Amino acid sequence: MLPSSLLFTRRRRDKIIPVYAHLNQENLEVAGLLIQTYGDYVGKRKGELNEVVSGLEDTGYDYRYVRGLSTLLDRRCRLKPKSAIYPIKARRIVFKTSHEKGFPTTPEARRAVLNQAAGELEITIEELEESLYADLEDELILEDFEPLNPEALVKQYNLSLSQTLLFYSTELAFTTIGNWQRIFRQIKWLGLIYTIMRSNSGYEVRVDGPASLFKLNRRYGTSLAKLLPAIVQNRKWRVKAKILRRKGDRRLLDLELNSEKHGGIMQTIETPEKAEIYDSQVEHDFAKRFRVLKTGWTLTREPEPIPVGRRVMIPDFGFRKNNMMVYLEVAGFWTPRYLKEKIRKLQQLGDIDMIVAANRDLACQKLDKIGEKLNVIYYKRRIPLRPILVHLKAREKRLVREQKRRLRAEPLPIQKSFVDARELATELGVLEEAVKQALMEREFPEYTRMGDLLVKKTKLKEIQEKLENRLNSGDLDLVEASRIVEDAGGRRTSNILDALGYSIEWRGIDPHSTKIRRKEKI
């Protein structure tokens, strides 16, 4: 976070946005230059470094950017006074002496006072002069500086800039995927209040504070700013805030940030896996084993909050595929009160698909009382994958059936020369399996079927003619054949070659040394 005098924003009508430092060459150069300068001044006076830095402000760069970066770099410095004796002690003796001898108003008198004080301290008069105010910021010696790379510095600057603007916020709304437990813990710890609303892109959480009820209030701005790092650490997020810039200003400005536009320029933890924080080894182990499997389901830790009455519940895991969401709540350690609260919450869930993994060794029998809505699986040391995969598979099957029914009711949009089940599934927003089955059920007289691929007969003919022409003028290898097929807009060359009655003769593993031949007609 930066001093507010370095806040650099742009306003357009009712919108406000920080002027971010993009990761372009010039900005990275300034950052690199500063980092290097700080490094070069290790061992010298901080005041000298400050002068150089402020000199850089006058060379055409924006002073707010330069000072913002140096504010961040200052925090990576270790400063130490350089003095023969403890400066406070030096002053104590000097002032005592000047009191006894009277304030010196001539250079000679001054020297006399210092001389006597230096004698008492058993140092030279020069050492005394140097020690006298060696603990003022400008006089301190830069003892050590912890460098970082320019890109990291610029990203840190951008994050700090956003946080500094949020100091002026009256409320903040966000939505994101992942990290929820941590965000909510922070909301609670900072004494903020949230409300949850369902929006078309998931759950949106609005945060402000108790006193926000009475008047527009920037009291919570600093706390709201503290939420930002945990949110932007995720891969996908959106943040909206209301900004009250100046006290005389009675207009609220909108700040809108999102991961697509601003994610790349702000400081984050490198990989989403690193950003995940696990409560227990059991959970960490489960996530690792599940991800290895490549089920097509995306596993997210603490995916989103589910409103339960006025409170929220944050399941430990979410499995997402297509528009399906299945939650997994891991119940490891129980206290009777925790258990009661959890059961009460789970009972209110409504039509949420949730699996509860409960530790067999701990008193979990009571979970059975919740009823059939929940799938409870038990574990001892590891959460078993099988029952979860079975559950997901069944859920997927149900959806495939349902989607197939829906696809049956309407004509399939089949016009292209090549129709690929996977592509069509994405286009229709349904599962690939549902499309495959729907394609199998119907006849398409204009098309030839090649596994999951439908190819228009006219197109196939066109390709065949091209291949024939080429074959007549000499040998043809797979690489070139592929080019011919792909130039015609096709793919999966080997399937097509096969369907057209060609075979590929391999000599080793290099596709350049293959030979395409007409199959003998039997």
Next chain:
Amino acid sequence: MVLLRYDKGSLLIQGEVGTPYGQWDHRVGAFRAMAIYYREVLAYLERSRMIYRDEAANPPPVPSLSCRVELRPYQKTALDAWFDAGGRGVIVLPTAAGKTFVALKAIEMLNVATLVVVPTLDLLDQWRKLLSNQFETEVGAYGGGDDRLEPLTVSTYDSAYIRAEQLGDRFMFIIFDEVHHLPAPSYSQIAEMYIAPYRMGLTATYEREDGGHYDLPRLVGGPVYQLEVDALAGKHLSPYTHEKILVDLTPDEQKLYKREYDFFANYLRRKRVVLRSPEDFRRFIMRTGSDPEAREALLARNKALKTALNSEAKIKGLGEFLDVYGQEKILIFTRYNQLVYRISRRFLIPAVTYQTPREERKEILEKFKAGEYRAVVTSQVLDEGVDVPDASIGFILSGTGSSREYIQRLGRILRKRRGKQAKLIEIVARETVETRISQRRHR
């Protein structure tokens, strides 16, 4: 049944009825009211004969408090007026007229958990010492690294604001020293988020230039007693004289001043910018964010001003005065730290700025009071509240145009002592903008 609770800086009123002071908070499903209305909410519930349980107040147990303070007649009148106003309101007395004693007497009479809110760390130390001496009890403190709660606690405005949620239900009486700080957007929330039914404001200058004092009646209560400096000078305060000494900038400074100031003036003329009011100036400052030329002009103006304010000629002038008044107790005020340290190095006078370590600051002030140091040079940190009874000479080497700052600085040397003749000497650079700044403070 209505349940009254304190929740993060406000009152939660749970039950089937609301009160005129709260509003429905859908986020938690209860009525919520500002903590400042605690007294009114209770009165409403009583008047309405409602059954309620009050869990909002959570003060620490208080020992029996008594002090040895004897009030002067005008102090007694002030205290009576405050009690007549229902234990709320602001007492306006000149610095050194003993506002603190009025507060001590009020604490003794109420005998409830009390928080004193002060603007500076020096005042924090001073109040703490005073309270523990007078009431012979441990005194809590928040600010400057301290955080300890006691039935009598002193806090800085900053800490009282930051910790409002945590401290707001712990005190029944809150005293705002130098209450003119309170009506700022952030600090006013201290008044709003603490339940304390008894509230007292103390100040020498009730009015704020921005009109903020209009909010004081809501936050602490209106002025209940008011006395001007001149009414007390001579009898309860020292008689004082004021001198203004004009000095010439050195030739080099003059050249630098002229060059920089002309650059600034040129810009204003060219762009037809008029700077008449503080409002105008604020607008100009805002302009410097987007207009590099404006920024350069501003920097030139600041440089010119600093040249005038930190002039070598002033230091020379001060040196001449030190030869004359060297045996008196002296306070030297400047606007910028840079000048503080130049003076400190030159004349080997102890310095107090915001950079001075807190322990050393305490030591310097104690020695100054005890007569082990005869002078202290300071920027703006000692403007308020520090009592140095026998300081008799004040030098203003530079300052802002604020008349409050001037009155406060004057107050530092006005505490009554037999035979004392206080003297305030302003040293001003001739033919610079500073002469205008100096005029403004005497409005």
